[in-house]
Amino acid sequence: MPVRVDSGRRVETIGEHLDRCGFSRREFLEFCTKLMVAAPFGLALTNKVEAAEVAREVAKARRPSVIWLHFQECTGCTETLLRTSKPDLAELLLHLVSVDYHETLMAAAGKDAEEALHAAMAENAGKYVLVVEGALPRRDNGIYMKIANKTGLQMLDEVSKQAAAIIAIGSCASWGGIPSADPNPTDAVGVAAVLKTSKPLINIPGCPPNPYNLLGTVLQYATAGTLPALDELNRPKFAYDRYIHDHCPRRPHFDAGRFAPQFGVDGHREGWCLYKLGCKGPVTRAGCSTRHFNEVPDVWPIGIGAPCFGCTEQQIAFRVPMFQTVPIHDAKPPDTYAPISAPQGVVSPAATAVAGLVVGAMVGAGWVASRKLGPPSEPDSEREPKKE
Ligand code: SF4
Ligand code: SF4
Structure with a gap:
């Protein structure tokens, strides 16, 4: 059964935002066809009419706020989101969701980046999707991965508490990936092993994962306020069945x-x-x-x-x-x-x-x-x- 999550206050819709930023309807329709976002909506994309139907639904939704944290990893999961063969499409992807904090993509650094994180959390408390990329080291209380003098474990604890849902993107965040390979010197694990909140957790493993699986999941949340049905490893069934x-x-x-x-x-x-x-x-x-x-x-x-x-x-x-x-x-x-x-x-x-x-x-x-x-x-x- 899909998991129900809170949808939040009225802000600009995805359609309004794309219009304002100069994206054409054709580009958006192409996105809906190519990225097969219909899968999580239970539709089979076989022709333009169905793609148009999905486009209509997505356009009406609000852009979901996304806070993206990096831990022990190679940034390949972020790269796969940005490495489309068409620069226009990569740009469109970043307009469909509101990426309010992402250490690789944001211009801010140091204290400004910290303030941006806390501002994004405060503005979207209870409504943002937390995307975690990378494994978390547990050995010696997690000291082998620190940002702004906080361990990954502390950051995950702090940011996950106010999220609507948590997505572990990539094999590292899902269950440890490369950092956890034998002999695993830092005792690296995936998010599920250390998450303290009972908020919904979705694993989107892959090294790297297909970015359509992430977008499909986040856009279902934006459009229907639900998350996709999951398998026994918390992976969306539409992508891992x-x-x-x-x-x-x-x-x-x-x-x-x-x-x-x-x-x-x-x-x-x-x-x-x-x-x-x-x-x-x-x-x-x-x-x-x-x-x-x-x-x-x-x-x-x-x-x-x-x-x-x-x-x-x-x-x-x-x-x-x-x-x-x-x-x-x-x-x-x-x-x-x-x-x-x-x-x-x-x-x-x-x-x-x-x-x-x-x-x-x-x-x-x-x-x-x-x-x-x-x-x-x-x-x-x-x-x-x-x-x-
Ligand atoms: S899952 Fe693979 S691509 Fe993603 S961060 Fe880990 S090592 Fe890199
Ligand atoms: S048929 Fe099966 S074993 Fe052979 S290449 Fe394809 S997935 Fe691998």
Whole structure:
């Protein structure tokens, strides 16, 4: 069930604000289509009419106040919000929400920045969304991360008390991420482990996360005064309800038992499955395979030939070695993807034997696919790179 939160006093609407700042309706409509903000509203964006419907709802809403804190992190989550392929779109994003405090984006520094934080908290008490980027070190009372002589733990405590809701953006804030990787010298943890308030907490993990997931969540709050339904790890279901493996363009090759044996060889370049190279897609829930990054088609890890490393899962990224293979829980091929054919029209036992290594995959997808494709001729997944 969505969580109800207070909506606050009457201020300029998003539509009024965009008009005043000179954004065209076409740009806004394009945003509503591309960013798929319809997902949290329970709408399926399949045509302009539905995008227009979402645009109407968003335009009527007030711009939500956002206070953004940085702790132990690399600022990659902020970068991903700003790195759209179109500068106009990046600008539009920052006009949809009122970012009232953000250490990377604001011009103020030192005492002025501190005053800006307290002014933003006072003006929007009980109504702002607190976005936390980065992990919090707990060792020695958190002294390994201090801003303005306050530890991260103290800052989180102070700012979260008056927030309407808290969003942990990125894997670091969600459950520790890179700073918490073994041996975790500062005892870094995610927000949930140290948050003292009972305010709603939403995790938007990813390294970096897709910015559309953040905007979709914040805009649902602005538009409907609710927060999206969450899964058992507090992630919005609209963005983390599917395995990468189930919507991966390389999946037909998995099912056919064609695995890229190494980077840069023919199979890798031809789009074969990256499972043997350590792909964590079979155990990772995220929307990367369907919502690409930077508004550029195929810009996501597997799209550019890198295995998924499981950054949206608490127990995978920074815990399981990069090239270690993972168990396959559900080897059933999905119902919907284009039919496939092996390069030589057949798939060999050597290729399908890889699926046999998979825990629990006695009836592996590769085996099923290989039966469909007929008897073997020569090994293909282990094929050597072509001699130039
Ligand atoms: S989650 Fe990844 S991208 Fe985001 S701050 Fe942490 S290390 Fe950087
Ligand atoms: S193992 Fe990885 S590359 Fe292969 S189909 Fe699954 S998600 Fe795609």
